[in-house]
Amino acid sequence: MRFALTLNPAAQELAIGSAKLDSPSSQVHRLEMSLLELKQEISRLNKRERRELQAYLIRLRHNTPEWKRATAKRIKAMQAGRRVTAEDLEARIGRG
Numbered sequence: 001m002r003f004a005l006t007l008n009p010a011a012q013e014l015a016i017g018s019a020k021l022d023s024p025s026s027q028v029h030r031l032e033m034s035l036l037e038l039k040q041e042i043s044r045l046n047k048r049e050r051r052e053l054q055a056y057l058i059r060l061r062h063n064t065p066e067w068k069r070a071t072a073k074r075i076k077a078m079q080a081g082r083r084v085t086a087e088d089l090e091a092r093i094g095r096g
Contacts, residue, residue, distance in 0.1 A: 033041070045053065061067055084092075 042050070042053065
């Protein structure tokens with residue numbers, strides 16, 4: 001599997017496939033890499049860049065229809081009175 005990476009500094013964005021990240025620079029670059037190559041590049045990122053990438057991946061997950069449906073379902077359940085108490089949460093966490 002190969003990934004297409006596009007850096008467009010004029011628009012201050014970095015795209016992986018059709019997904020985009022904010023990133024300033026001076027030229028447009030296009031790069032294709034395997035998953036292994038992508039992982040190797042990620043391992044070279046500094047702490048700030050990794051946090052930025054992590055936040056981006058979380059935003060991607062939260063932007064899916066599945067996540068939105070699951071969240072709406074949880075909110076409706078809470079509004080209907082089905083909540084978890086602190087004691088129940090501690091018991092669930094304690095069970096591992």
